Amino acid sequence: MDASSQVFVNEGTFGIxxxxxxxIESVDWSQGLIAPMAGGALILTGINTGNVHVNVRIQHDHDHDQSQSPDDERWxxxxxxxxxxxxxxxxxxSLLHGPHEDLPLLSRSGPGWYQVEVRARGRRLNPDGSIPDSSEYYLIAVRADTPAPPAAMEPRERLPVDSKEELRRERLRRGGA
Structure with a gap:
């Protein structure tokens, strides 16, 4: 399922x-284009303020891998x-106007994890500019992801207890020497 619309950008970002x-306290700025958070992500644009073109592609488990689509050279x-x-x-x-009504719900599988790929072009044309209708284009492809398996709970090896050392620690906890 694909849908397109213009999204208003404020302060150089829009969000998923x-x-x-x-x-915001959990944002990971390390990728430069997409900044994941504890829930959702921010998309970093070239312009500071204005509208960008966004195309959303909802992928399903049975869809083929979109990582090598015919329009790769455009991004x-x-x-x-x-x-x-x-x-x-x-x-x-839009961080200023809220959810965009013309674009679909991205999390079709409900709560959980999602793989998101963001492709962009035109981010360098007007860096930090204020342009009502920019030449920036974004493709956001989303697919439900399986949860990470829980870390294996292995029993820890018990160390032998040194009773003299335990008594010394107890005295120190109580303020004694």
Whole structure:
């Protein structure tokens, strides 16, 4: 399923937000194009303020891998991230105006993890500019992801207890020497 629209950008970002939440304290800025958070992600644009063109592609498990599509040469940048949707309501959102009504719910499988690929072109044309209708284009491809398996719970080896050392620690905890 594909859908396209213009999205308003403010302060050089728009979001893939879960229920409108922006857990900014958890943002990972290391990728430059997509910045995952504890829930959702921010997309970093070239312009500071204005509209960008966004195409959303919802992928299903049975879809073929979109990583090598025929229009690859049109995109200047690509980033992938695994993002979490704790509420299961991921939407493309303007940070100023909220969810974009013309673009679908991204988290079709409900709460959980999603693989997101963002492709961009035109981010370098007007860096930090204010342009009502920019030449920036984004493709956001989303696919439900399986949860990571829990870490194996292996029994820890017990160390032998040194009773003299334990008595010394107990005295120190009580303030004694």
């Amino acid at each position: 937000l879960d229920d409108g939440n922006i857990p 200047e940048e690509t980033a992938r991230a695994r993002i979490r949707a704790p509420h299961g309501r991921l939407h493309v959102e």
